[in-house]
Amino acid sequence: MPSEDAVGTATAPVVPGPGAGPARHRPRVELRSLPGLTAGVIALVVVLAAPALLPGFKLDYLETAISFAVAALSLNLLVGQTGQLSIAHAAFLGVGSVVAVELGSRGLAWPLVFLGAMLATAVAVAVVGVPSLRIRGLQVAIGTLVFQAFAIDLANSTGVLAATRSFNRPGYLQSSGHIYYLSLAVLALVAFLLRRTRTTRAGRSFVAVRDVEARAAAFGINAGRTKLLAYALSGALVGLGGALFAFQQNSLGSAVPFGLQPSLLLIAVVVVGGARSSAGIVIASFFIYALPSLAPSGLSKYIQVVFALFLILAVLFQPEGIGGVLKDLDRRLGDLVAGERERPNPRPMPTDPVEKAHSATALRQVPRPLAGRLPVPALLSARDVTVQYGGVQALQQLNLEVRRGEIVGLIGANGAGKSTFFNAVSGLAPVRGSIRYRDRELTTAPPASRSGAGLVRTFQDMGLVRADTVRENLLLSQGWLARYPAAAGILGLAGTLPTEKELRRRADMALDLFGLDHLAEERLGDLPYGTMRIVEIAAAVAAGPDMLLLDEASAGLTPEEANQLGYRFNALRDELSLTLVIIEHHVPLIARVCDYCYCLESGRLIAEGTPAEVVAEPDVIESFLGAGSLKPARGSA
Amino acid sequence: MIGSEIVTGLTIGAGYSLLAVGVVLVYTSTRVLSLALGEMGAFGFYLGVKFNLHGVPLLGWHLSAFEAGITAILVGALLGLLVERFIMRPLTARPGIDKLIVTLGVALVLALVELNFISFDPYPAPPFLGSGHFVLLGATLTTSRIAELVAAAAAAVVLYLILNRTKLGLATRATTSDPTVARLLGVKVNNVYRFAWVTAGGLAGLAGALVSNTNGVLLPFSLTTALLSSLAGAVVGGLDSLGGAIAGCLLLGVVQNLAQPYGIAYESGITLVIVLVVLLVRPQGVFGRSSAF
Structure with missing residues (x-):
């Protein structure tokens, strides 16, 4: 049984073979990334210069849009990454705001107020998300919808939204410009944390729950706990957005946007913005929350309806939303200035390791009178x-x-x-x-403990996440090796970065071993089927198994590929000392x-x-x- | 006293179950959790009331209150037809969350059109079936409440007969159990989907007229809020069980009515607690068969 802190201490590679990982190319600024970079720089300059360009009251609209962008980004953690739906995120934003005003009016320092709001909202969202421990379907969303109604009724009957209390902003953060920059900083922080989350065990677990929930345990992932974590994390972030909103408003009036319609609009923002792109979501937030106020007054009702129509159209025709459009544009402009990108040629079945395995096992290719059981336990x-x-x-x-x-x-x-x-x-x-x-x-x-015990399996019809890259899938499969707390990983605290580095090294070694190293950054779903099957075995090997259970590894392969698979099985046993059970x-x-x-x-x-x-x-x-x-x-x- | 409270609660629950019947019908046959039904019904009645107050554009007829109600049913059914054909059908192969989100999108579009292009102020709801009231077991019930009860019972019986006694019902049940197999056996699955959406839309229109009558006014999202109680009831009873969903709605109506004297937050609070507990303890609902989506 491998020790608990396997990665922390183990430096010797589990996989004998090439000692170091393959050489990585250091990315330089390429010609093709110029259009994207230019657009990014211009956007940044405009955003930073906004206080100088806009009168104060218009800046307020931008600030509000930023709070809602934070709420939308936190909602996307659930919708886009984990495949869960909250129809109450505006209400949760309200929870954060109310808690912030309550705490602020009692004279607490504002950073503590923000933390308190995050904590309280995380608890609220997690409680509503508790049924996800039992349910694989979308019924949890109904619970959130009921919460939305309850929150509004509760606010109306207790009067917590009355404008009698105020946040007590500190004297040095009163001006419109200061508040704007604080808002921008919060938005940047949230976007950064979400980006980091994607590269940690938590982020990979979210995606696994979204795409292959029934099989997540095979990666050492407890699906229920992962979903609860997603709800709590999303809650903390939307609570931060709520606190920011309260900070901007200073005191809450009764006409605050925490109702059902704002909750639905937030979902629209996530879908129209694009679940895979924070930038897209921020742009969509600007369109729906700032533009109607900045545009001529007659236009705002059209903007709202058109935006809602975009939600339907995006689901139908552009599932990656604005983010997808941006990515496409970036690629085309890149091609324009730098010429067509040379796509890596996915060698479907790399030959080198096969040759090697072939020569290693050739010695055993004699008729085997020994056929039968080995005298071992x-x-x-x-x-x-x-x-x-x-x-x-x-x-x-x-x-x-x-x-x-x-x-x-x-x-x-x-x-x-x-x-x-x-x-x-x-x-x-x-x-x-x-x-x-x-x-x-x-x-x-527990099912999730088995890969840690050395038992790793594959699935007949692919248990990996097709929407992710090959390397991300190999990181996902090593879930049991990333034994750090989710929060520590997201914040990048001591110990987690070396662990992630080690996981990447192991992933690269496994890819190298299977001759897949040049495909590391390719989206799994884009690869030929035969290659996908090999990636699945590579992912299983990366998890450091003692025993591999391979379910119809040859299904869907050509006869030649299936034949090569035989050499691979021998190589896994003879060179990696694995025990194999194969369904064939x-x-x-x-x-x-x-x-x-x-x-x-x-x-x-x-x-x-x-x-x-x-x-x-x-x-x-x-x-x-x-x-x-x-x-x-x-x-x- | 308690008897009259329970009777009132049952009529409230009957109102919920009108929408819940549609939700269950769409859910069992298409595996889509439709959150658009409430607003589809409301939109129909919005048009009906607009024609009642301001006349039909170009033609200048003023619809009677009764005709406004009929308009709601027809428009609801038409919306069901359109939504199924042009939005849900192209999404058949997509994950459940996409379908759920798109139904929310439909609700949002309709509500925003109501708000921005039909009436910014709450619409008065004209008494669709007259404005008498009755006394039943000590409870005073308006016509619309009685009508909700009768309509819910009638809808349940008719749907039960369709599902269990007709060829369309057999096709629907086959599709529920496995759409691919049903298709291979020659069932026109698209007809089943259309039947489900059109029926649910028509029932939603009826619910829109009746529930708005009970509320007295028509507001954007007011029917989506009513739908929320229907969904809660359906979750409690079982999303894939017609009788279960109705029983859940009736139960919820009674519980909410008993909680009502303590304040609105208690009403929705106890609903929330019930839904969370049922989802956690028995996710498929009290009478439901499977929890799989």
Whole structure:
């Protein structure tokens, strides 16, 4: 069992092979990034010069827009990153504002007031988000909608929004310009923290919950806790926005924008701005919160309706919103000034490691009289394992074992229970019976703990996040190695940066080992399917497993790719000392690499033995290969 | 005394269940949680009331209050048709959160049009079915309250019969269980989706007229606020169970009415507590079958 602080202390690479990671290119300022840089600089200058350009009351509108931009960014943490929906973010902004005014009016120093508002709002949002611990669907959003109504009723009946109390702004932060710059600083801080979050364990967990929630445990992620963290974090940020709003207003009147309509507008801002782009969201905030006040008065009602229509149109036609449009524009302008970018050629199946594995295993390519079990104790043993879904027995009284250093094959027709066995081992299926791993009972251990124990699996239909890059996926799979608190990671506190660096180094080593290093920055979903499958194995290896469970790794590959996969399996076992359990339909592959083989049918074990023995069994031939089919020739691939 | 409170609560719950029936119908057949239904109904009644007060543009007819109510139903159904065809159908393959958000977008657009282009001030709601009242078990009920009760019961019975006795109902149930398999078996899935949205839209229009009558005025988002209680009731009873959702709405109506003397915040506060507890303890609802989305 690897030690708890595996990454903190371990400096020796788990993967033998190239000692250092591949050389990284140091990015210089390229010609193609010029248009984007220029636009950014101009925008920054305009934003910083705004107090000199605008009269004070118009500056107030910009300040309000900034508070709401903060709320929208915090909402995007839920909507865009975690796939959860809050229909009460304006109310939560109100919670932050009210708490801030209450604290401020009692004479607390303003930074403490901000912290208090963040804390209180984080608690409020987390409480409403608590049902997400149990629910995978969107019903949680209904809870937030009910909260929205409750918050308004509560405010109306208690009169907390009456303009009798004030924030007590300090004397040195009274002028419109000062407040504006403070607002800008808060916005920049929030955008920076969100950006940092993406590069920490927390941010990767959010995305995993959004895209592959049912499988998040395979990366050592507890989905419920991750969602609660997202709610609390979003709450802290929207509380910060609320405190900022209260600071700007100094005292709250009754006509404050915390109702249902502002909550819906915030959702519109996130969608129109684009869930993947903070800049897009800030621009959208400006359009809906500042522009109607700055534009001629007759126009504002049109702006609102048009903006709401944009929400529908964006979902239909431009899911990445303004951010997507900006990115596209940036790419085109870049192409214009610097010529078409040369796209890295995704070598679908890198050959070098294959050659290497080939030469390493060539020595063993003799007929193997040793076929059969190794005389070592079992690493994984299943005793009387039964999995029942409603009336269906997916596994019945299964007994099997896997010994250290073996490659064990699991075969059987569709629906035989092979993947169910993997689910049982990885804690994704309800198990009766006993599964022991390194002589520890697995069935009682939480699902998210298994990758840490050295058991790592892949999924038949890809368990990775297609919207993320290859490297991000390899970082995600090492979730159990990033054992720092979420807040410490986001703030970049001591210890977390070296851990992240180490994770990146491991990711790069794994990519190198699989000949994928040139694809590190590519979006996974853009790669050819065969390459994706290899990335999935690389991600599993990056997690530092003792035992790999590979679910139909050859599915969807060409025969040549599947053949190469055989060398990879041998290399994983022989060079990385891994133990492999593979689910396979490709019989020649099984025959070539497996030391031992189990055949399932309708949840029962019908045969076990060496591959040659198993495929010769009449039951197996009938069940799996089809009655009357010929005995497959060994190594015919 | 308590009896009359309960009867009043039941009629409130019946109002909620009119919208909840539509929510459940759309949810079971399309797996979309529609938050647009309230505003779709309100929009229909907004138009009806506008035609009642100012006449139909160009034609100059002044609709009667009853005709305003009929307008609400027709416009609600038409909006259902349009939303299904041009917004929801292209999004069929998209994640649930996108569909949920787009229904919110529809609600937002309609509410902003109501606010900015129909009437900035609250509209008076003309008595759609006359303005008498009745006394039932000690509770004084206006016509619109009685009508909510009757309409909800009628809608539930008719829908139950359609779903269980007709070919369309069979197609709907097949689609609910698995749209792909239903399609392979020759079910015209799009017809089922259209049926669900048009029916839900029409019911929303009826709810828009009746609930506004009970409230006395028509405001942007007032029906979305009513929809919120419908959703809460449907969550409590089970989003995929017609009877469960109605039972949940009735329960919620009674509880809210009992909490009402203590203040509005208690009414919505207890709703919030009930919803959070049900979501946490029994996410599929008391009568629901599955919690999967």
